[in-house]
Amino acid sequence: EYNRYPDPHQKALKQALSEVKGVPAGQLFIGNGSDEIIDLVYRIFCEPGKDSVIICPPTYGMYEVAANINDVAIRRIPLTASFQLNADAILQTAQTDPSVKLLFLCSPNNPTGNGLNGVEEVIRAFPGIVVVDEAYIDFYPGRSLKNRTAAHPNLIVMQTFSKAWALASARVGIAFAQERLIALMDKTKPPYNVSRLNQEAALAALSHPEAFEERLSVILEQKERLLHELSRIGIVKKIYPSDANFLLVEVDDANRVYDRLVEKKVIVRNRHSQVPGCIRITVGSPEENDKLLKELEMMC
Structure with missing residues (x-):
């Protein structure tokens, strides 16, 4: 049946993910890899040539690549010598610069490998959207924030099938957020952003x-x-x-x-x-x- 278009809403995959992850299907978004989700977040929340994003280097390079593609200015707040957040500098920058609309955090961080401390405190005080990239969460003994979106209306958590699920070539990324944020992503994405082949690959992985x-x-x-x-x-x-x-x-x-x-x-x-x-x-x-x-x- 590959002559038919795939389900644009990925209903079967979202239901299976909901059961595995313990998150309602309505609070899930499926992207063509996490990179599509990163790009969508810029397109939804930032005005090109006007708004800015905070990133915390050293970190995943696609946050900067997508910012440049979308003409979003970059504010860099480096991690500390122990590769932890400089929370005071992040919040001071965000609260004094009205152009800052986004903050990208990666935990465990790429390329340093460590989990970040104090993330929820930053989310709570940050005036814009905070994206926490949990691509490596399955290897981390700490707690995921995917079940904390109810407490944080400005939080988007990303996970992926590319690492522990061994499906990097399938390009299947996941976002967890409150339903109003998921609705914005659903309205902005292309209709058939995840192919049937890739949806089936993810479903097969979840079933084993x-x-x-x-x-x-x-x-x-x-x-x-x-x-x-x-x-x-x-x-x-x-x-x-x-x-x-x-x-x-x-x-x-x-x-x-x-x-x-x-x-x-x-x-x-x-x-x-x-x-x-x-x-x-x-x-x-x-x-x-x-x-x-x-x-x-x-x-x-």
Whole structure:
């Protein structure tokens, strides 16, 4: 039946998500990846050439990319030395600059890997919309904010099928918010923003929770293995604590290490421009991790 258009309201997927996540279907939005949700938020809440957004670098790069696409000015309030929020600076900027309409937070944060403290206090005092990106929440021992939207009418929580659900190529993102915010996103999105194939892929994943749990267990086990093995490699100077499925690792000459790994077809993220000396290593399969460790050891 792929000659027919997909359900533009994704009813079956929203119902399944509602049962898994414990959130009413009317408080869910399904996007063509979280990147579509990020773009929609700018289009709904910001006037191009007039309004601004606060981001807290180092953080996920699409917040800035989407701001530039939508001609929204960027106010940068860097994280502290311990990669936590500078709440006073965020709120002072928002409360003294009427152009600020949005705040994007990523928790656990990408690329640093840590959960952010004091997020609800910031949401409560922020005069605009706060988007909390929980792409890595399934790896985090802390609490999701998806069930806190009733307490915070200005809160949008994002999650994704791309990480722990292993469906990055399917492009299925989720937003949790009060129904009035969901209605705005529904009115603004393209009618058929998520294909039938991708809706079915997400539904199939939700119907096999045992596979999800097994995958999560393997990733967490492999992360502990990488923590142990990387700490023994001479070029590794520091491994930052992580609540995600990746590790931020300080190495001798990050640019050289990154380039050498690419030559060996081992792909990591070079984050030297955001966190000096660092690469970001996503936890792979046992075989992928074997190759990574072997190549790093050969650089010593």
